[in-house]
Amino acid sequence: MCLDCDNQRLNRRNLMKLAGIGLAASTVALPALASDKKAAPAAAADPHAAEAPAAHASTAEAPAADPHTAEAPALSPKQALAKLKEGNRRFVEDANACAADLAQRREELAGGQHPWAIVLTCSDSRVTPELIFGGVTLGELFVIRNAGNVLDTGALGTIEYGAEHLHAPLIVVMGHKKCGAVSAACDVVKKGVELEGSIGKMVQPILPVALAALFKSEDFVGQTVRNNAVSGAKRIVEESHIVSHLVDEGHVKIVAAVYDIATGEVEFIDKIS
Numbered sequence: 001m002c003l004d005c006d007n008q009r010l011n012r013r014n015l016m017k018l019a020g021i022g023l024a025a026s027t028v029a030l031p032a033l034a035s036d037k038k039a040a041p042a043a044a045a046d047p048h049a050a051e052a053p054a055a056h057a058s059t060a061e062a063p064a065a066d067p068h069t070a071e072a073p074a075l076s077p078k079q080a081l082a083k084l085k086e087g088n089r090r091f092v093e094d095a096n097a098c099a100a101d102l103a104q105r106r107e108e109l110a111g112g113q114h115p116w117a118i119v120l121t122c123s124d125s126r127v128t129p130e131l132i133f134g135g136v137t138l139g140e141l142f143v144i145r146n147a148g149n150v151l152d153t154g155a156l157g158t159i160e161y162g163a164e165h166l167h168a169p170l171i172v173v174m175g176h177k178k179c180g181a182v183s184a185a186c187d188v189v190k191k192g193v194e195l196e197g198s199i200g201k202m203v204q205p206i207l208p209v210a211l212a213a214l215f216k217s218e219d220f221v222g223q224t225v226r227n228n229a230v231s232g233a234k235r236i237v238e239e240s241h242i243v244s245h246l247v248d249e250g251h252v253k254i255v256a257a258v259y260d261i262a263t264g265e266v267e268f269i270d271k272i273s
């Protein structure tokens, strides 16, 4: 047992306070960081693997002057995915265990970041990746959020940066049940609703997905949520030669996912093609 691991147990409520949800700390001492072997089987051989992962920091593609590549142990795409799944299991089973010593992490990360997963998801206030993946802390997830987890130019450029320059080995496009943005797109397709302001433009990329799902399922919105996440994941490869190259080389894996806001469970869709 090391001092760092002990310290991570001290401020259990910090992350919850940060999220503003005010949950009381559990009396069970479960560190939220991947330093716990139980919490992160994929990184069990290295209790501090989560602190500075970079799956392909040593590849030829890595820019020599990139300040984010220094001395980071590898975390494979498969390990990163396993870690997310384990984190979500922890969140579902004991949400109050989500905590981290934010002050310590802030200090550790001042010199650079090594996120091990990129997450494109919805801005919905109930869909907070750092929490639903088990209370991961500062410096772990590279998150892009907008209503409907739309893969627009900003999102794709951000993903490219996270994959190419920060060397995050996993990309997750995650929709969620009862998504308002997807529901709005479904209303446009099904009922001819006209959306005001910029919301109409914002949901435009979802419209073809909704149209394809129309009359295909009793759960029109739910099916569109799922297809929209899969479509976004596919389009990353189709529209980004930077990311597709990293995928071809085995440095990056892309998955889709759907979060259930009621149960807290994330369903991963590994096969997106």
Ligand SMILES: [Zn+2]
Binding pocket: 122, 123, 124, 147, 148, 149, 176, 178, 179, 180, 181, 182
């Ligand atoms: Zn949403």
